[in-house]
Amino acid sequence: MTRAAIYSRFSTDLQSERSIEDQVALCEAYAAREGLSVTARFEDRARSGGSVLGRDGLMRMMEAAKDGGFEVVVVEALDRLSRDMEDLAGLHKRLTFAGIEIRAVHEGQVNTMLVGLRGLIGQLYREDNAHKIRRGMAGRVRDGLSGGGSAYGYAADPAAKGKRVIVEEEAAIVRRIFESFTGGQSPRAIAHALNAEGIAPPRGRAWNASTINGSATRGNGILRNPLYAGRLVWNRLRMVKDPETGRRVSRPNPESEWQVTAAPDLAIVDAALYDAVQAMKEGRAGVAPRLQQRPKRILSGLLRCGGCGGGMSTYGGDRTKRTRVMCSRHRESRSCPAPRSFYVDTVEKAVLGGLRAELEDPAVIAEYVRAYHEERKRLAAGAGARRASLEKKAAALAREIDRLVDAIAKGAGDPAVLGPRSTALYKEKTAIEADLATLAAPVNVVALHPVVMARYREQLDTLGRALGRGLAGGDGDAAAALRDLVESVTLHPDPARDGGIHIEVKGRLTALLGPGAWPNGVSCGVVVAEARYGRSAHGGEPRFFLRFSA
Structure with a gap:
């Protein structure tokens, strides 16, 4: 009988663990009808289909495919393999090269056209779902509810889902930080004083200057958070997935896209004190730390x-x-x-x-x-000799990266191994190019x-x-x-x-x-x-x- 492997996946912790068992049962029934002998089962629990990175079950399946452990991969639907067009096409290409068919219970034997259509549909579904989630979050923020995340000085209201309440002990520390800053103390000095008194920080083991100072672009940090003045600001940032690593990274949004809602019941400091702090920080922008105190x-x-x-x-x-x-x-x-x-x-x-x-x-x-x-x-x-050495090394890294990419594209190497290697080389090449840019004439x-x-x-x-x-x-x-x-x-x-x-x-x-x-x-x-x-x-x-x- 033709040997088959079953692959199953569900996306988030919010979904039922039974999803895996239900998918496996469905695929086993299909294999029995088609005369397939199931010899292996692979799964990924609570793993997004937006990327192949971080999915250990899928990587083990691809390794077994290269070793000839089966001739068919059975899935409930193609979106279990991936909801990304590029990733789905790559998986299909590599399995086809290894002489392995993909069969979906609801779609039958998979070909190139079906991969293109399902890949497009899966990606559009994922993007449309993200838009709907953001729309729902925007509505919650308009109603004064939390748009996600937590802030020092607040806790979730156990009596009303989505609402925050002020934690008075932490709120007193927030007021102290604002008053100390307007009194002339630097964020570093404030952090030292809080650590010396053994006051617990928002996260980690100790207060530091960045916890207090924050970023003007991202609106984080104690002194930068407008929620302390009773203004709920949402959509400062957007999250995008790095195609090289599969990790989500934050990017600041333009101010025109921010959503601001008044939340006077959440104010910890008065508006005048908050505005005074922002004016002080604006006046010090670009000023060396030695001049700020x-x-x-x-x-x-x-x-x-x-x-x-x-x-x-x-x-x-x-x-x-x-x-x-x-x-x-x-x-x-x-x-x-x-x-x-x-x-x-x-x-x-x-x-x-x-x-x-x-x-x-x-x-x-x-x-x-x-x-x-x-x-x-x-x-x-000496700089001339160093420039020549760096240029030579950058060229060698570029050739090695091209070789690895070609190997992955031709199916001559394992993407799980060659991909991270090419990423590491690319980062090394980028660092060298940055060094070259700093070498002035x-x-x-x-x-x-x-x-x-x-x-x-x-x-x-x-x-x-x-x-x-x-x-x-x-x-x-x-x-x-x-x-x-x-x-x-x-x-x-x-x-x-x-x-x-x-x-x-x-x-x-x-x-x-x-x-x-x-x-x-x-x-x-x-x-x-x-x-x-x-x-x-x-x-x-x-x-x-x-x-x-x-």
């Missing part, structure tokens, strides 16, 4: 420990009421190998005076640019034009005025001007003098000269200009390095 002193956030490289923070004053700074790593874990404390006012005066003394002469900047130019030429030579000339030098003098004057005001009373303009110029200030004790300090300042050369000083943009880091300063290369924008003592 309001610094308490001129150098707050810029000081680094020379012993371990960690940050430094104030820890009180001495009997003369002078404030001191110490390595934060030492204070928290005693792990700094060379902890020292320094007086803040001494450091501030030394840094501000040193900056003016070292940078007021344009000849100093000209020397930085000359050293930068030499370093760019040196790096460009070498800059031939870096010159100090008159306009650039005018910009330099203007910046120095602005800095001088701001710092003059800042020394008197912690002026905000002074802090902003300094942070625009200085990246870090590292403190080392001077072994030759009791209480003496060696200070290293790393600054942004572009902040003084402006981006127009660098032809073709900036793509690699810099160097230090005079021999007494040493020499160092870094990724990113051009930098200057100063060293002086106090």
Whole structure:
């Protein structure tokens, strides 16, 4: 007798487990009528027909087909194999190549025309079903019901299906987060405080900045969720299936497609507080994190420990009421190998005076640019060799991917093995192409034009005025001007003098000269200009390095 295998599948956990048994019974009765001997049975429970990925039963059946374990595959209907046109056609092609028929109980022996028609019908059914589900969800949202998902501060109402109720304990944390943010605390500082108090996060083991901050595009995160202000926003995102992996990924929808419904009974914070937070976040968009917090002193956030490289923070004053700074790593874990404390006012005066003394002469900047130019030429030579190596590797990967795709198309290899392999190679090739895109063309000339030098003098004057005001009373303009110029200030004790300090300042050369000083943009880091300063290369924008003592 002709050997046959039965394949059965149902889609979701919401369907009955009996579906598999019913399908198998139907296929066995068909096989008996057709004189087929059932030698194998394969199944996939709660697996969508939208993709062959993740369906272990189907993959085992295809492996057995290559080994000649049967001559016929029996299914209740073709949509049990797949509801995707491409996948169904591929399965039919591979089984036909192996000399295996597909027979459907309700459709009989399957041929190419039937595969095309049923594949089209199955895919249209799946897409139409998705549209109907979205339409039903849109109606629920219009009625103020949940459109899916959960949010911190809410729970499902046990008395009314689809409704939410406020969880007061969590709502108090939400209000605290909003008030702390408007009070000047960063999302990271808020997360640290909540973790220190042992407050359970929405998910995972700990709060982090992204949980609080969220994404403006996706509207997630505590501070971005409009539901806390009594506005239910649905359809911000759509889910699409990646044809390479079979996984669903989210894509943002344009704002014109969002559906907004008032839900005042779900408001946790008042609208004024929510809008104030959004205005603050909008004002900080594109601003570096070092500029987002309001610094308490001129150098707050810029000081680094020379012993371990960690940050430094104030820890009180001495009997003369002078404030001191110490390595934060030492204070928290005693792990700094060379902890020292320094007086803040001494450091501030030394840094501000040193900056003016070292940078007021344009000849100093000209020397930085000359050293930068030499370093760019040196790096460009190495970049050319690296580009050639990456291009060669990308070409080899492209050839290997083409070979695997051809093998799959010709039925010469197992798609379950070759498919993931080609996907991995494609990702590797994409990463190499991204690296190639970041390799900028070498800059031939870096010159100090008159306009650039005018910009330099203007910046120095602005800095001088701001710092003059800042020394008197912690002026905000002074802090902003300094942070625009200085990246870090590292403190080392001077072994030759009791209480003496060696200070290293790393600054942004572009902040003084402006981006127009660098032809073709900036793509690699810099160097230090005079021999007494040493020499160092870094990724990113051009930098200057100063060293002086106090």
